[in-house]
Amino acid sequence: MRREQLHDLFEKYYNAETDLQQEKLLRKEVRQSDEFAEESDLFAYFGQEAFVPENLENDIFGQLIKKETRRKTIRMRYIRIAAAAAVVLVFFSAYLLKPKNLSTRELTADEQFAVLEQALSQVSYSLQPEEDDDLLVVFQDENFEIVMN
């Protein structure tokens, strides 16, 4: 840029008539010139104040995804517990409402054990979170869970 053009642009800058693109160009020109000492320091200061950490967006996005995954896991757990409770309630209600005069056969000890085992495994299965395609449970205990997707 010629010296006169640069001076014209500075005049516009001090009249607040420049757009952001022109101001960017002005800063670039000043960096390459020895003539504008005050502006050079002013622009360097503005640049320093406008500093933004390099990985800001990635850090923030990573946190957003992590929180979203956590919420999803908690939501899924509530749904499964509610489903398990509903199954137990249905079976319990069916047992209570069973007609008294219905003829039933006494179960042998082995049959009773098999029925009990099947019922427990069904409840256990419904409480156990299913494998999710986009979730990998790395560690889990009563209070803490680490998941990856």
Place this chain on the structure above:
Amino acid sequence: MTSEEFKIQVLPWARRLYPMIRRLLKNDAETQDAIQDLMMKLWDKKDSLLKLENTDAYIFRMAKNHCLDLMKKKKPLYLGEDEQLKLVNLPDKEGNFDHLEKFDHVRKVIEELPEKYRQVIQYRDIDGFEFEEIMELTGYEVPYIRVLLSRARGMVKTEVQKIYSYEKGTTSRSF
């Protein structure tokens, strides 16, 4: 709005808003937390963002309100913890000291401007906001913003010139 759309349309605001929020909080860690909170609010609304006519204006307004909340919570300080740390850990080189001293002069000049001049020059020359965005933040009309900005830039240049002249011994007036 999908995660990818959010990444393209909303996430760049984190970078745009960082210097302004950093100036309010004077601390990088708190700034990052504040921006994280703001982005989380926007993330929760990402489905409704698509239905808006002007998403940018909405985000900007939300950022403004977020900053107002932060300002209510935060007491103003001149030097933040990070700046103090930088000053304590300065390398023992004359060049760096000169550089920092110059920045400190400029900072003081800007800090001592009347509030509306200071706001406008910071929004434009540090944050790089458009005049319409400054209007959203300050409530001033664009022609008035131009007047304030023009005067603020002139005042800052004059004061910095005075400091340099004083340092060179060409004038006896101190800043």
